[in-house]
Amino acid sequence: MRDFDIAIIGAGIAGASLAAEISAFKSVLLIEAEAQPGYHSTGRSAAFWDESYGGPSVQPLTTASGSFLANPAPQFHDGPLMHPRGALHLGTQGHQSLADALLSDFADSGVRFERLGRASIEQHVPGLLPDWISGLWEPDCCDIDVGGLHGAYLRQAKRHGIHLQCNARVQSVQWKAGCWHVSAAGMNWTADILVNAAGAWADEVAKMAQVRPLGIQPYRRTIAQLSVSPAAPVNLPLVIGLDGSFYFKPDSGGTLWLSPHDETPTVACDTAPEEIDVALAIDRLQQVVDWEIHRVEHKWAGLRSFAPDRKPVIGPDPKNAAFFWLAGQGGFGIQTAPATAKLAASMIVDTVVPPAGVNAIEYVPDRLH
Known part of the structure; x- marks a missing residue:
């Protein structure tokens, strides 16, 4: 038996955006160690969208995110989430x-x-x-409303019925009987797929799950x-x-x-x-x-x-496909979030269409093994 289809560790921009994308199709547990989502990297961003920032390997994700940020759907956010800066x-x-x-x-x-x-x-x-x-x-460089974007993702995820658990630093992660057993803050859950969106703590989560760390x-x-x-x-x-x-x-x-x-x-x-x-x-x-x-x-x-090659890591671990990496986003996690979330969701849910112009092979964790 399992409690959720997907458990996501980390409710910063990576975890929140993926939760918003897949929660219409899967039951989702979003686990956050801090009292509020986005306390670390997301909440301390310099808040810009710049296509050249991060280099040519990151640019396709940034470019593919631009139209979403400039013109989000009304039910997602009221008005643009980025504004011209140059x-x-x-x-x-x-x-x-x-x-x-x-x-x-x-x-x-x-x-x-x-x-x-x-x-x-x-x-x-x-x-x-x-x-x-x-x-x-x-x-074409723009400012991004980081708080507005992160908050909109969390609201969408909650509308789809996710369970957000804050103040829940993960204590143990175990793969047994065909599912993940996750313990945090005295609570226990099971899930079919574990998403590692833990940012700076990504390798620590991997070690806890007995998955080979990637050198993040x-x-x-x-x-x-x-x-x-x-x-x-x-x-x-x-x-x-x-x-x-x-x-x-x-x-x-x-x-x-x-x-x-x-x-x-x-x-x-x-x-x-x-x-x-x-x-x-x-x-x-x-x-x-x-x-x-x-x-x-x-x-x-x-x-x-x-990651060692400075590219994001997006995709299932080659040794255990039920462990999904969503990490290594450097300083460009905000500006690439819409495309990254779509790409990750398309790897988990077959009916989600991946972003145009993005080659998933560039970002899968297999390259680092």
């Missing part, structure tokens, strides 16, 4: 080869870029220091919210260093979100920002613009988790 990949004379490589990587993808010279760059970024003379403009490594990413003068323009694009050393974008009220684009290996945990990383971010910003920094209003850190 992205500027910014460099010095020494970064020309990096710009060329970025254009080459996406030459046949349909991602739109435009080369910009100094005069055009200054129209996007006031107060730019003299060294920054080259850029690639990516006009969490990394710390730092963001600081700064009060600056002049105030950050509301139409400032997402500005990304071509060398990968920073990105920044405006927040409401004229403040600035700034990251040193750090990836510090760490254990899975409730991570916190390090002062050295905040200082590094500010130092890098001061080498780009002449703005005065008044104070750090807020700072936080989140975890980004990657």
Whole structure:
């Protein structure tokens, strides 16, 4: 006997989006260790949709998610979940080869870029220091309403009758008698399929289930919210260093979100920002613009988790098809969530149509065994 068709561990954007997609067809248990879903990586996202972010292997999932985010069904969400921002990949004379490589990587993808010279760059970024003379403009980059998207997925899943159990850190997972036996917070359930959407904890869940871990490594990413003068323009694009050393974008009220684009290996945990990383971010910003920094209003850190080849892991484990991987989504889990959830659901429910333009073979866990 089993309690549910599907048990999903992790109610962040990965688990919530899949639950919403399959709960019309299957009974679903959604297990969350924290008091509320999305506490870790989902709730600490920099909240943008950028087709080139994550590289060519991630771009098909991002592109396939765009129309859903721009025009969701009325019953899913009232209005668009992303809004135009634009992205500027910014460099010095020494970064020309990096710009060329970025254009080459996406030459046949349909991602739109435009080369910009100094005069055009200054129209996007006031107060730019003299060294920054080259850029690639990516006009289709948008902000994402992360809270709105995550909440809409949870509401859809609940309308379909899922059981969401928060404050339930998984204590044991066992495969016996043809189903999974899951214990968490003194409760016990059974399910036919176990979905590992545990983010930074994905390999820990696999070990618990006696499934071979895939080497999914969490990394710390730092963001600081700064009060600056002049105030950050509301139409400032997402500005990304071509060398990968920073990105920044405006927040409401004229403040600035700034990251040193750090990836510090760490254990899975409730991570916190390090002062050295905040200082590094500010130092890098001061080498780009002449703005005065008044104070750090807020700072936080989140975890980004990657498989060894930095591609998402989506699909059944080759040794036990009842163990389904939905992990390794790095820092692009939000912007790829609609397509990723559709793809995962199509592997579990035959009647779900996979997203167009996405090759499932790119993401199956078999590649890592």
